Amino acid sequence: MVTNIHHVGIAVASLKRSYRFWRDTLGLPLAREAEVAEQGVRAALLAAGESEIELLEPLSPETPVGRFLAKRGEGLHHVCFKTPDVGGDLAALRAKSVPLLDATPRRGLAGRIGFLHPRAGHGVLVELATPEAAETPAESPVRFKRLVIGSRVPHDTAKTYQDLFGLPEVEVNGGPRTMLGWAGGGTLLMVPAGEVGGMEGMVALSMVAPDLPPLIQRLEKAQAALLLGAGELTVEPKSSHGVHLHISRYHFP
Ligand code: CO
Numbered sequence: 505m506v507t508n509i510h511h512v513g514i515a516v517a518s519l520k521r522s523y524r525f526w527r528d529t530l531g532l533p534l535a536r537e538a539e540v541a542e543q544g545v546r547a548a549l550l551a552a553g554e555s556e557i558e559l560l561e562p563l564s565p566e567t568p569v570g571r572f573l574a575k576r577g578e579g580l581h582h583v584c585f586k587t588p589d590v591g592g593d594l595a596a597l598r599a600k601s602v603p604l605l606d607a608t609p610r611r612g613l614a615g616r617i618g619f620l621h622p623r624a625g626h627g628v629l630v631e632l633a634t635p636e637a638a639e640t641p642a643e644s645p646v647r648f649k650r651l652v653i654g655s656r657v658p659h660d661t662a663k664t665y666q667d668l669f670g671l672p673e674v675e676v677n678g679g680p681r682t683m684l685g686w687a688g689g690g691t692l693l694m695v696p697a698g699e700v701g702g703m704e705g706m707v708a709l710s711m712v713a714p715d716l717p718p719l720i721q722r723l724e725k726a727q728a729a730l731l732l733g734a735g736e737l738t739v740e741p742k743s744s745h746g747v748h749l750h751i752s753r754y755h756f757p
Contacts, residue, residue: 505593506585506669509690510614510633511556512651515569515581516745519548519561525744526550529726531645532557540613545569547613553647555690579746580706582629583651585669590634594618626661627705650691650710654703658682658694709747712754
């Protein structure tokens with residue numbers, strides 16, 4: 505039922521400060537920013553290829569994102585799948601007794617949206633969104649590629665996502681990992697928790713860029729903590745608002 509990864513949400517203490525990294529240093533264009541009082545956030549969507557990055561600043565400590573920050577600090581907060589009919593999907597999930605935070609859709613930054621209970625997504629908070637207007641992706645020098653999810657039993661977690669959202673499986677070379685999504689589009693990679701320091705849930709974000717040298721220059725100018733490899737780089741979470749961020753070189757088709 506879902507057609508692609510609409511965005512990945514990141515909880516931040518301050519939108520303004522997080523813009524310095526995500527918009528100014530990485531170069532992701534700001535698509536829109538608004539207060540979503542019902543969710544207790546001021547939120548922004550930044551273009552990142554076919555998907556977007558959403559930054560969420562809590563309006564007060566007594567909000568879900570405020571409590572998330574107090575407990576876990578800045579970092580990956582949720583993943584949102586795009587669907588043509590969020591209302592129908594929530595009703596179908598409810599009929600299957602899937603735990604939901606929203607029984608019916610409400611208005612969010614990405615259109616009409618609804619959240620599942622994190623229990624439904626093996627510890628990952630999942631949002632479904634039906635955009636209200638056609639979206640034309642803005643050009644971005646860095647694009648979303650993959651969200652990495654740590655799991656005790658990756659095949660089981662993947663099975664749940666296939667059952668709940670109809671996510672297609674992308675071939676990987678056997679082994680304990682499972683990849684879901686769209687080759688060339690956004691994917692979710694389920695890896696054994698043991699491979700990622702025992703962490704379960706969302707553990708890392710992979711992006712691609714056609715041209716790494718100017719990006720590295722901007723990152724170094726911003727004094728971001730980097731690990732440079734051949735045709736790839738990793739930004740340490742302290743420099744990317746709690747996100748383990750991996751960027752590799754890729755020529756966009
Ligand atoms: Co969202």
